[in-house]
Amino acid sequence: MENRILLLDDEPNILAALKRVLMDEPYEILDADSGEKGLEILHATPCKVVISDERMPGMGGAEFLSRVKDYFPETVRILLTGYASIDAAMKAVNDGEIYRFFMKPWDDTDLRMAIRSAIEKYDLQKENERLLEVVRKQAGELSSIESRYPGITQLEKDSDGSIFVPEISEEEMSELMKECNVGSNEENEDL
Numbered sequence: 001m002e003n004r005i006l007l008l009d010d011e012p013n014i015l016a017a018l019k020r021v022l023m024d025e026p027y028e029i030l031d032a033d034s035g036e037k038g039l040e041i042l043h044a045t046p047c048k049v050v051i052s053d054e055r056m057p058g059m060g061g062a063e064f065l066s067r068v069k070d071y072f073p074e075t076v077r078i079l080l081t082g083y084a085s086i087d088a089a090m091k092a093v094n095d096g097e098i099y100r101f102f103m104k105p106w107d108d109t110d111l112r113m114a115i116r117s118a119i120e121k122y123d124l125q126k127e128n129e130r131l132l133e134v135v136r137k138q139a140g141e142l143s144s145i146e147s148r149y150p151g152i153t154q155l156e157k158d159s160d161g162s163i164f165v166p167e168i169s170e171e172e173m174s175e176l177m178k179e180c181n182v183g184s185n186e187e188n189e190d191l
Contacts, residue, residue, distance in 0.1 A: 001046060003119050007031040008038045008064065009053040009080070014104070018051065021108045022115070035059030035067070042072055048122040049115055054081035054089075066095040074125060076118035080104055141180065149176070 005027050007018045015031050022029055030045060032038040036059060038052070050068055054061035065077045077097065081089065082104035089101055099121065100114045146153045149172075155163055168176070 001048065002028050004028040004030065004045065004047045005049045005051065005115065006038060006041055006047040007051050008033075008035065008056075008061070010034060010056040011053070014053065014080075021111060025112065025115070027115075035061075035064035038064060039067060039071070042068065042075070046072065047075055049076045049078065049118045051078045051080060051115075054079055055083060062091045062095055065098060069095075069097050074122065076122050078102065078114060078118060080106065145176065145179065152176075 003026060005022070007015055007029060008031070009015050009018070010033050012033070015033070019029055019031070030041055030047065032041055034056065035052075038050070041047075042050070050065070052061040052064050056064075059067075061079055061081070065079060068075055068077055076099045078100045079089070079093075079098045080102050093101065099118055102111060102114070142153055149168075152168075157163055
């Protein structure tokens with residue numbers, strides 16, 4: 001997925017300011033002026049990061065980000081507000097599991113760094129999910145091999161500490177290597 005970011009604010013000048021801050025960054029920027037439009041965009045086009053204003057007519061930022069968490073839990077959520085309402089901020093953080101919270105006017109450098117960090121967080125989550133799937137698949141393969149050749153996944157050492165390899169016929173070893181895809185670049189690339 002591209003480094004796609006959704007900006008959400010009902011004030012066109014704030015959206016323009018956010019776009020200016022990010023114009024030299026390698027991101028695809030989408031924008032919306034309401035929570036409803038933001039959700040429509042996310043359903044059609046997944047985004048790694050969402051930056052939302054808190055105070056908007058209709059669906060507020062806290063509610064919007066809470067829905068984003070429910071529908072797109074992997075999307076990293078950032079909240080902007082021009083109002084120092086501790087209650088609203090706490091609600092947004094608790095309900096929407098906000099990654100970062102910024103007061104308007106924000107510091108451009110801090111916001112850019114937070115977005116980079118949010119994208120890294122998203123990418124790490126996705127990589128962890130991919131690696132977990134590889135581990136699950138490999139554990140399943142080991143279990144299958146162990147059921148066919150009991151004890152083969154257990155290491156035994158002889159008296160001098162060398163690994164003892166039980167006698168396996170050449171035919172069994174060839175079959176086992178095929179089953180494990182030994183030498184297959186596709187499998188090795190997963191690691």
